Amino acid sequence: MKGHQPATTAPGAAGIDPAALTREQLLGWRCALCGTLLTGDRPIGTVTLSQGPTLTTYPLWACDPNCTTENVWRAALTHAAGCEACRTGECATGQRHLDAYATAIRQEHAEGAG
Ligand SMILES: [Zn+2]
Ligand SMILES: [Zn+2]
Numbered sequence: 001m002k003g004h005q006p007a008t009t010a011p012g013a014a015g016i017d018p019a020a021l022t023r024e025q026l027l028g029w030r031c032a033l034c035g036t037l038l039t040g041d042r043p044i045g046t047v048t049l050s051q052g053p054t055l056t057t058y059p060l061w062a063c064d065p066n067c068t069t070e071n072v073w074r075a076a077l078t079h080a081a082g083c084e085a086c087r088t089g090e091c092a093t094g095q096r097h098l099d100a101y102a103t104a105i106r107q108e109h110a111e112g113a114g
Contacts, residue, residue, distance in 0.1 A: 016060065016096065021060075028060070032060040034067040035078070036067065038061055041061040046059050066104060068108075075097055076097035
């Protein structure tokens, strides 16, 4: 995946497309990055969803201190298994999962180095 451009103009928190989030993620029950049921959580910003004329802003939450690689990888596989766009390699959500996985691996290594 060479030449991937960082999404600097993406809407919402951490470049997350609110349309790709489940209701449980919007309501803060599950991690917005990996979909894990939250026990400890940290705020990662907000997204705004438009439903007709109504704009609703949701605060997003993620695993605290960070998503485990296992959870992120499982989320990536679960998404890709049911996603048509991922098969053609043009899925922003799939890419976000891979980015989250790369971040989780980096963080895990950083902690391991202690
Ligand atoms: Zn998470
Ligand atoms: Zn996808």
